[in-house]
Every structure is written in structure tokens, then in C-alpha cells.
Amino acid sequence: MKILVINSGSSSIKYKLFQMPGRKLLSKGSIEHIAEKGSEIKDHYSGLKLILSKINSVDAVGHRVVHGAEKFKKPLLVDEAVIRKIKQCSAIAPLHNPANLAGILACKKLIPGVRQVAVFDTAFHQSIPDYAYIYGLPYELYTKLGIRKYGFHGTSHEYVAHEAARILNKKLQRLKIITCHLGNGCSITAVDKGKSIDTSMGFTPLEGLVMGTRSGDLDPALIPHIMRKRKLDLDEIDTLLNKASGLKGISGISNDMRILEEKASKGNKRAQLAMDIFVYRIRKYIGAYIAIMSGCDCLVFTAGIGENQKSVRSKITKNIFKHLKKAPKVLVIPTNEELMIAKQTYQLIKD
Numbered sequence: 001m002k003i004l005v006i007n008s009g010s011s012s013i014k015y016k017l018f019q020m021p022g023r024k025l026l027s028k029g030s031i032e033h034i035a036e037k038g039s040e041i042k043d044h045y046s047g048l049k050l051i052l053s054k055i056n057s058v059d060a061v062g063h064r065v066v067h068g069a070e071k072f073k074k075p076l077l078v079d080e081a082v083i084r085k086i087k088q089c090s091a092i093a094p095l096h097n098p099a100n101l102a103g104i105l106a107c108k109k110l111i112p113g114v115r116q117v118a119v120f121d122t123a124f125h126q127s128i129p130d131y132a133y134i135y136g137l138p139y140e141l142y143t144k145l146g147i148r149k150y151g152f153h154g155t156s157h158e159y160v161a162h163e164a165a166r167i168l169n170k171k172l173q174r175l176k177i178i179t180c181h182l183g184n185g186c187s188i189t190a191v192d193k194g195k196s197i198d199t200s201m202g203f204t205p206l207e208g209l210v211m212g213t214r215s216g217d218l219d220p221a222l223i224p225h226i227m228r229k230r231k232l233d234l235d236e237i238d239t240l241l242n243k244a245s246g247l248k249g250i251s252g253i254s255n256d257m258r259i260l261e262e263k264a265s266k267g268n269k270r271a272q273l274a275m276d277i278f279v280y281r282i283r284k285y286i287g288a289y290i291a292i293m294s295g296c297d298c299l300v301f302t303a304g305i306g307e308n309q310k311s312v313r314s315k316i317t318k319n320i321f322k323h324l325k326k327a328p329k330v331l332v333i334p335t336n337e338e339l340m341i342a343k344q345t346y347q348l349i350k351d
């Protein structure tokens with residue numbers, strides 16, 4: 001069965017075609033600059049048309065959808081009700097869900113009759129208990145506005161947790177795993193018996209670890225303070241926190257960890273400080289997640305930094321398990337969100 005996986009963003013569509021259940025990657029590619037000035041690709045419909053023209057046949061399509069809020073706890077076959085609910089979730093993910101939906105609607109028109117499955121980045125974290133997902137805010141903000149921790153990168157955390165169990169030859173239901181997705185965006189998840197019980201990202205992907213350009217955890221009182229002092233409006237403070245902070249903001253050099261590592265090795269103090277802060281925050285979260293799971297059998301690193309930067313991994317794990325009776329296994333597992341989406345799509349439609 002040929003499964004096409006679509007990751008439809010605001011100005012790009014990435015795709016991978018898998019033969020399932022064998023997991024064989026048949027082809028992959030991307031269309032960039034959709035709807036940008038001077039681009040020949042005017043919209044997602046044209047982009048997908050181009051992709052489908054390169055592919056002979058498709059049996060099903062799996063779509064990455066960033067935000068499923070509390071409406072989606074697992075992958076679902078796309079129908080009118082699912083489309084309506086994804087639209088409703090756009091209110092809290094205005095940058096992502098409309099683009100994901102554009103991909104779904106384009107496929108519906110171009111290959112009617114081919115089954116489509118929506119796989120949500122937030123779904124894996126729907127098992128987090130209320131005492132971990134409710135913020136210390138007036139409760140009505142949760143009931144009326146849906147303000148709570150949702151968590152992201154769920155497909156990646158779920159995939160590497162499954163892979164860790166496979167590599168260790170143990171049942172996932174018997175393992176306590178901490179998964180560290182360290183790329184340009186970073187998040188860390190406590191996976192207890194195969195279920196996410198806490199994760200560092202929150203209502204948006206801004207909370208938690210220090211990332212390439214995002215601040216991660218902050219004193220919330222800083223936001224009005226900085227706005228007053230710097231005379232920023234809402235969009236400007238949003239940009240400061242999401243695009244000008246993190247490794248880039250601290251170092252004043254780059255959000256790219258490879259560049260920072262090189263600069264730090266040549267004595268650049270701000271690059272070194274950015275890396276130290278990055279590592280320290282991760283160590284703090286690992287400690288917290290060991291505490292909430294009463295232990296840890298396995299620590300997994302994935303994504304750009306997690307997979308490739310051994311020196312960063314060594315700094316994170318240095319002496320961190322000294323107090324535990326048995327040190328967890330440390331694994332590096334390349335993430336493959338597209339394969340996870342293909343697996344989940346196949347599972348849903350195979351019967």
C-alpha cells in the first residue's frame with residue numbers, strides 16, 4: 001500500500017511516499033515559496049497538483065496537523081466533521097492549522113475517493129493529567145478559552161519512544177523514558193508506560209526549553225515590563241520572544257548550535273553562555289521528569305542537535321544520573337515523523 005505523507009506549511013509542502021507496511025521510502029521532496037511574490041506556485045492546490053503529478057498512484061494520504069487541541073486524541077480519517085474541528089482549532093494555532101487544512105482540502109479535490117488521515121502533533125500529549133496541564137490561572141480561562149498546556153512534537157516523541165523500546169527489546173508499557181527533541185525547536189517529554197505524562201512545550205511551542213530563537217520558560221511579569229520599557233506592541237513582543245530570543249538572542253550570533261559550538265571553542269563568551277544556558281535548562285527538566293516518574297530507564301536524544309552534537313549530549317548527561325541506583329540507557333535515535341504518520345495512517349486504514 002502506497003501512503004503519501006504531507007506536511008503542509010504556510011509557504012511550503014514537504015512530502016514522503018512510503019510503501020507500507022514495509023516502511024520503504026519510495027520518494028520524497030518539497031515545494032517551497034508557495035504564494036510568495038514572484039512564485040509560480042500560487043496556492044496549496046497548485047503545489048499539491050505538482051506533487052501528485054510526480055507520483056504514479058497513492059492509496060492513502062497522511063497529513064501532519066499541528067494543533068488538535070482537546071478534540072483529537074488519536075489519528076482520524078478525514079471527514080466533514082474532522083475538517084470542521086481542525087478549523088475550530090485554528091483559533092489557537094493560526095500560523096499552522098490553516099496551512100495544514102489547505103493541504104487536506106487540496107487533496108480532497110485532486111484525488112477524491114483516496115482516504116485521508118489527520119495525525120496531530122498534540123495528540124500524543126493528550127494523556128497528560130490535569131494537574132500537569134492546567135496553569136495557575138483562573139480556571140475559567142481553561143473552560144472558556146481552552147487555555148492549558150497542549151505540548152507539541154508529539155509525533156516525534158511517540159516515534160522515538162517506540163523505537164527506544166524496540167532497540168532495548170523491552171515492552172514500551174514497562175519503560176520510563178525521557179525523550180529530548182533538540183532541534184531548532186526543542187521539547188522534552190516524560191513517557192511513562194508508553195504515555196506522555198508531561199512535556200515542556202505548553203499552550204504554544206514557546207514554553208519550556210531555551211530554543212534556537214525562542215525564549216522558553218520566563219517570568220510572565222517580564223512581558224508587560226519589557227513592553228513598557230521598550231515601547232513594544234503585541235506583535236513586537238511576540239516576535240521578540242519567538243524570533244529574537246533563545247540561542248540567537250543570548251549569543252547575539254546565531255540560532256545554529258554548530259556555529260555557537262565553533263565560536264565558543266575559539267573563546268567567544270556569549271556563545272559559551274548561550275550553550276551553558278541551553279544545557280542547564282535541559283538538565284533541570286530531566287531532573288524534574290525523573291522525579292515525576294520515580295526513575296528513568298532510558299534517555300533519548302533526537303533532532304538536529306540531539307542526533308548530531310555529541311559534545312552537547314555529553315554536557316547534558318555529565319554526572320546527571322549519579323544519584324540513581326541504575327543509570328538509564330542513553331540512546332540517539334533519528335526522528336522520523338513522516339514514517340510515524342505513515343504507520344498511523346496504515347494502521348487506521350488497513351482493515
Ligand code: AMP
Nearest residue numbers: 183184185255256257258303304305308
Ligand atoms: P532541526 O530543527 O532538527 O533541523 O535542528 C537544527 C539544529 O540542529 C541547529 O541548531 C543545528 O545547528 C543543529 N545541528 C547540528 N548538527 C546538525 C546536522 N548535521 N544537520 C542539521 N542540523 C544540525
